[in-house]
Amino acid sequence: MLDNKNVSIRSASVGAMDNNVYVLTAKNSGVQVIIDAADDLPRIQALLEEGAADLYGGPAEAAVRMIITTHSHPDHVQALAGAVAATGARTAAGAEDIPAIPVPTDVPLAHGDVLDFDGFDLEVISLRGHTPGSVALLYRDPDGPAHLFTGDSLFPGGLGNTQKDPQRFDSLFADVFERIFEYLPDDTVVHPGHGSGTTLGAERPHLAEWKERGW
Template sequence: MLDTQNVSIRSASVGSMDNNVYVLTAKNSGDQVLIDAADDFARIQEVLDAGAGDLYGGVSQASVRMIITTHSHWDHVRALAEAAEATGARTAAGSEDIADIPVPTDVPLKHGDVLDFDGFDLEVIGLRGHTPGSVALLFRDPDGPAHLFTGDSLFPGGVGNTQKDPARFSSLINDVIERIFEYLPDDTIVHPGHGAGTTLGAERPHLAEWKERGW
């Protein structure tokens, strides 16, 4: 668990693909956001309940306001229907991926959107290439480094899989460089869709290498 002054950030690895799911909870209001209802809703519910335990200021109950899907691949949506039904939360995803997500999407997202919750905002960063509508979500902690939830578009050691398609790789690497590395500072914490996290500072020296190798 990562604790900021106003928001707690919890994660869990779920399913056969070891997908990371993330829950952000505003301590003052109880607003929660679930990023990638990938699998195992029982485990996700445990993470939501743990976040609710952080509340203070007289808040009696946490409320899941939105479930955001970073991209449409099957391993990131296996618990989406169950999570949406159980929580009543709105669903959101990149507009170009909506047709491939097997649950209706309430809020289509595009690059530059800002999602306003009671206690924090999330900025939408479009990262085209892993899928056409892949998005990252940026939480700016006013008292510490920013937190960037990148789905499968950026990992320690490289960008997401583009199946050796030069056009898709070019699109993704260019978006990652222009919309992330040229936009955010080195202390930004990266929370990927699988595996361990990293920082932009740790990855920045390798950008030319990634571009040269083509994956």
């Protein structure tokens, strides 16, 4: 768990592909947001209960304001229907990916949108290439480094898979370079869709290498 002034961030690795699920909890209101209800609904519910334990007087599920899907690939939505049924929360995803998500999406997201959750904001950053509607979510901690939830668009060591398609790679590289590395400082913490986290500072020296190799 990462414990910031306004928000706690919890995560779990779930499913056969070790997807990361993230739960953000506002400390002043108890409002919770799920990023990528990938799999293992009981584990997601446990994260919600942990987040709500000291902050909210009612059922943890009742505090969930939104479930955001970073992109439409099946391994990122296996528990989405169950999480919606359990919480009644609204769903959100990049507009271009909505047709491929097997659960209705309430809020189509576009680059630059800001989502207000009664205690913290998440800024939407569109990163086109891994899928057409992939998004990252940015939380700006007022007293520490920013936190960026990148789905499968940015990992330690490189970008997300673009199936060796040069156009898709060029699109993703351009968005990651312009909308992340030129926009955010090196201490920004990256929370990817699989595996361990990193920082922009750790990855920045390798940008030219990624562009040269094309993946």
